[in-house]
Amino acid sequence: MGFILKSNQYKIISLFSGCGGLDLGFIKEGFEVIWANDFFKEAVETYQKNIGSHIVYGDITKIPSGDIPNECDVLLGGFPCQGFSVANTKRSMEDERNFLYKELLRLLKDKQPKFFVAENVKGLLSIQKGQVIEMIVQDFKSLGYCVDYKLLKASDYGVPQHRERVIIIGNRLGLKNPFPKKTHGLCNDLFNEKLKPYVCVKDVVGHLANIRTRDASFMLDGVMIHNHVARTNVYDTFWGRKHPINQHEICDYLKFWAFLQHL
Template sequence: FTFLGKHYARLPFAIVWANEINVAACRTYRRNFQKEIICGNVWDVMESMPQADVLIGGFPCQDISINGKGAGIQGQRSSLYKAMVEAIKLVKPSIFVAENVKGLLMRHNRASLLKILDDFNTLGYNTTYDLYNSADYEVPQTRERVFIVGTTQEAGTFTPPPPVLAKDQWITAQAALADLEALEANPEINHIWSRANRSSDQGNRHLDANKPGYTIRAECHGNIQYHYNIPRRISMREAARIQSFPDEFIFEAKLR
């Protein structure tokens, strides 16, 4: 596939099972991957998981997020990491990857992090974690996320990938979005934008043309960032570009 004029090779893996609880996300998955996905609560469908070499998951982060309420893994949403523990027990992958927010590394979440690592280690995996900034890896967005990687003894030790770009080489918002500026609104390619008034909620910042985009949050409530050059909020397509989605990736969701 191609992103910002550069060609990338797809990883040599075949997806054998996928799950999501959000109906719109399931429709989007089916449209873009031409594969089936089980739509529903993971606890209700877990028994259908087949054996696999790699298991990838991201448990909800709202209770751990810097912008969240700080409930930690005892919170209703973030405690779903336990579902990933159970999934690993069932699937028995050689490698697993778990993603979460930077807030997991904050001092008040230290006990939560240690509990998560201990639960994964108890399953017999060599577990490591690192903080990554997506801008270091050719994504025009400064998104910092923690990736926990577990490997079996047979799989060997995981080596974190080094950054591809130095900070002064980061892809800017203007470099990623400039060719979309002259386009009229077009729902067929998700080039539509929220007309929500400015508020004191999260978001509402203007992109800096000379820096990568800010983190695109899971729940914007219409308060997504403003364009660096045009007097409007960024479109769904522009938000997708910032997150490195190819332009042919279409979202089956309504604009909020």
């Protein structure tokens, strides 16, 4: 959104903020989050420790619009996705969580921000054969916003994972909604020679010490930190893995698959 918003002090209201990942991205680009909210107590406490005290703990459906600041230029909302997720085999519009996006509609109507950005899981596009995403877009458009959505993949922007998310952008200024251009890809992509190579997990964590069973726990600032991997030797899912692998070996394994993919 950088080429549209010239000021670096646009004020943001954030709903369903969680630990603040979406907010943090905007803060790093110079935006100011003046009010945030989430219903998960531990997430709110994490947000307060890492980002700021402007987050309010509570059920957004029970917070009147009058208790939320009016000076809002951008509304953010990663509305709950459990009902839309492809992991939920019983997903349907009967799941009340699927209607929490209407809290975004309420604040768009009451606060009239210039822009909004909403985020959700890939499954939103396929539920009821695409009818749900179209319903949501039409609801946003009914409030006078120009609305577009796109499925973006985290690995295309330098993040070492293939997480895909639906990003919905709207504005009421009649402007074209921007989406970021892909910055990373395969090294042998002949059609996108300017792309940087995908970032592998080892590129990010390869410098860390190997996990050892005797590292099961340690003291940090007076708090006992437990390492669940070292204590249980559990398996996990990593990008590039083709079969179950001991987590002690994951970095070298990822390097091998990254090498093959770059041939």
